Amino acid sequence: MKIFLRIITAFILIAFVSCKEQKNGEYTEIPPENLDNIFASTEQIPDSDFLGDDACKKCHVQEYKDWEGSHHDKAMQLANRETILADFKGEKFTSQGVTSRFYTQGDDFFVHTEGPDGKYHDYKIIYTFGITPLQQYIVEFPNGRYQCLRTAWDSIKNKWFDLYPDFKVVHSEWLHWSRGGLNWNTMCSDCHSTNVRKNYNPDTKGYDTKFALINVNCEACHGPGKQHVDEASRMGQDYKASGNMQMTVNTPPKELVDQCARCHMRREQISEYFNFEGTMLDHYFPQLIDDRLYFADGQILDEDYVYGSFIQSKMYQNNVMCTNCHDSHSLALKFEGNDLCLQCHVPENYNTPKHHFHEVNSESGQCINCHMTGRYYMGNDFRRDHSFRIPRPDLSIKYDTPNACVGCHEDKDNEWAWEAFKELYGTPDYEHFSEMLAPGIHGDPEGKEALLKLMHDTLQPEIARASAINGMQYYINANDMNNLMTFLEDSSPLVRGATLDVLGNINTTDYATYLIPLLKDHKRSVRVKAFYALGTLNENQIPSEYKEAYARVKKEFFTYLDATSDFSGGLAKKASYYLKKGDLSQAIENYGKALDIDPLNNLVRTSLANLYYRNGELDKAEKAFKTIIEQEPGYGPTYYSLALLLAEVGRTKEAITELEKAITYMPENLRVYYNLSLLYDKGNERVKAKNTLLKGLKVAPTNEDLLYTLAFFYSKYGETEKAKEVGRQLLQLYPNNRNYITFMQQLEAVN
Template structure:
């Protein structure tokens, strides 16, 4: 077991990636010597780094660092007027604050240099906030990061609140050795850092020991292993860069150089709304999640092969970037790419690395390096670069041209199996299982396949899924643990999950603990109780690390529910609503918990608030209606379910329960009417058909009851319940 105690001078030596590292102590700021100290021995690297995006990631606000004029400019967007000005050498914005009124806010820091620059102000509670209005440093104009998105001042997404909070959303990757120091009871920060920007030591680790060793040994100095990212293999290098260049969740309270990416974070898997169904970027993924999908990554290519690791710049701006590895005579020819040489269309990256604009004007490329697949566009609606460039053409044209030029696409990419599973197509479950089991595919794709199996919960073969807990990939193991937890079978199969508490990766261990948290400690074998308690501390630190997010509070509340502490879960969710008062995912969970502990008035008030804030969301009316019925208020329940089916007419479950409510309250005709409408929408829903047959039988319409029972038997001819019901009906007098 490796420990890390900051008071010792030899804490920060490189450790083996397989070593279990549980300690979460932070590194003292005094262990960081600053980039100018690095320059003394590494002038060439410093020269490359100076002026880079890392160097300028964050700066104190002054006339040299601020690119925008701040000379009285007025910018209006979504009903908010912002005025930017300077006064007595300081820079200010007058804009809408947390109370919905305009105030003057002093700019303390700048964020970035190109293609945009953001500006940061400080609130009295230690919250540093990034303005929603940014400055386009290429077009020299102010613009709204979310021009089509109205945000009111009470929302979490308002610039003065959580969505644009520097302490939690930005600081960890824009400064060196950040410690958030978040006080969750009072929701305030005392954040500090060793160095303002992304310094040499942000990547290489604290330099104090290294400098002392060099001074002591002089010309006899030999690498002592105290510095990170030196002489590591390609995957370890990508792993280290991923700390900031990945969309991920925090696993530990403080990041330190010890351990691997998965000891501190867990990456976002390929899911809808963040990625396209085939794995192409949709929302921001910060490169890592797409790069580890690629053949490049799996063949030893790392960030430094294309980028200067100190300046961040590309090594080449033309196809020489790719012909470092790929034979020029084969690929950098018109014969291959079918475009005029010397044009932008002939650049490899424009066919194999399409991109999207994020934050309004920041163009970022997809690093999965894939072959264009217009056939997948036709099947699944995913984008392809052909019609992305030829905007006047359709996907069918792109497919026909592709076949004409290159032949039928080979269906050997993981997307051929992932996309149908994510989108719920016929055979989707089997497709996901095949992908998850086949180790020739990238581990992030296999893990995403496991994760997507939750969409087929009723069809899953649990023993086959549990086999993935033995997989060599920590991503696959972690995704499997999450799935087992979501399916609520961790308690039944807890002995198969227990070994994961000893996994080398902290991300896997804390997920295993969360899945097992509903298992009584008395059922934990003696030889696991020690490690169980150790991982419990790691899990507690993860909850602390995510406490300023409503999602983090919800996870804590779920943990309390698992261990039977419903009132603690309620308290936690109530705190979450103070962070984001209009988060109705939290409020819905809270309403259910209020009902469970018989606080019916609070439950009803929660549902009413959700309906007021999000009118037209039928599931709320549905859940509220079910609760009203259980409280003995059927007429009010019917009204809510009527609204629910109006908003969600294709929801069979709502129709079923509304029909049942009608029937139980002597409104048989209404029950039959709603069922008839719904059965016409879904002719194979046996629950609806059975209820229709049952009601007709109860009102002595035997022939109609038999008609619908025959329909059931056509769908499921060997169902004993349907057979018996038909026999009963057949025995009755007509």
């Protein structure tokens, strides 16, 4: 697990942006009376409005026939002999030291396996999940919790297997099957059933989850059918669609993709539940491209559920939608092999060795094997990357990213692939967004400039531009803020949302006038992010013309916090909000609750430790830092933070020990060398003080702080000539620095 400690400097901005709405990519003033048009309804749809597939198939016979037996139909079922694919005949399966036994008792199905207390128990299977290439099984726990077993059934090879065979999980961890990581209520239910309400109770930490229909029914995609059926029954042959149904043949391409994306993307939940009001971004905000989910160039790494890849593609930019390739009801591909791609791409240009340089109809000549490489998830589920990219071995050389060439030619390397690519296709005469995004995600020296270029390139995919802004949080300084503010008016809500996420990390009121208009943004996710970013304001600081919007968004924001309060990250967000408000006790309390859910979340523990430190609770801060070190002994920044604490309370020798460890684990961090040299000097260990600085200067020979401190030490220790030598180097690098000029004058005066 990575932990990032980031400090962003405060800044001053003087500006005002008027309240505007987006319309066809342009912005116009929003009259206050139009707020009702902005804020989508949050009313829950009654289960009685969902009539079930029997009502649909009366008129839509072929559609029902196509849907029946599909992955949507079998998304979730009651467990019985007809729905369970596995044997359950007493077979045993062992993985990571845990042996599970699967058996029947009467008409019921059970598993004997390790529970949340580390002991073995018998659990009854209540539901099945999916059909192929695997089927999962769900058991009921107290407090309305339902948990998905980590051991699943391979329905292709007909055997049990571990979803994560190389990943050891202790029973007390959040990722254990009996805890949050495989909890059905919060991780699965929203997309595997219809009209789901999670109904989490933070006081009891229990659920009362409800749904209208157990599976992904017709109405999960098309919306509740009651009004449609009533109108059709009343009007008979004179029926005309009233436009109340979702995902119809008249739905515009990008809107259709967004409607599918509700379940086919990694996302942050914004609303309490999905009620078909507004758009996808009124209920969810997608995860952007970062190094946790994607390779540096945007290729899939962790599961992204397709959407985050697809909207990177030229396909999406040119209004290709999911149903151009997939049957909307059976979900099967519409054509086999290259015929699927040749719907649009001229065969003479593409389905030929002159293009792909492989035999026609061979495995290597399949479009998808070059342009849709994939990865296995959940043990045996191969999923293809939907960004439809041209292989780029040159980027693989620079950033250690995959490419299709060496994916097939496993005996070759990226250098070979790049030379072959140039020989066959020449050097690319285009610039893909990944050439700008990868340096920033990879942390290259030119990363910031590359991200800035991508942010401003409106011809690039909006998720790429939003991801570039998100990546800027690791580079940004006060001089960049005016530049960043322009993106609050961007036509893309993803870009506006990403900008607000970055600004939300900066606790100052100096730029509030830029943010306040976003309280009237057309997307709930953007409004919620704006409210968080404005957390340092008091309500009486909100201009009168925005007070009504502020009050409405406040309700949306706290609904968002409630909706994510069963996640460690959701509670950490709540803690951060209270920290913005200056309520340290609430911040500490919610960080503590977050750790109750996931005791190994050291991102949260680091925040809590720093808050203890800030609040003067040094004993608690020290304990928290030491817990992190115990859990992640190879993570250098924690040693550094602990050392600063120990130095502050006068425990110099212990602080030195922790800084020495910090250098071992993060030798590129120059501040460690600087602080360690000061502590050595404080203890009159002159040789170690100088040597520490010299080691740091081997990493960064022109670092100003290290050079000046070394010159100062030489002067202090009476080594005047060495001090002058370093001083001259400083003046050569920084000739106009008055401090260095004065320092050299003082050294010259010694002789």
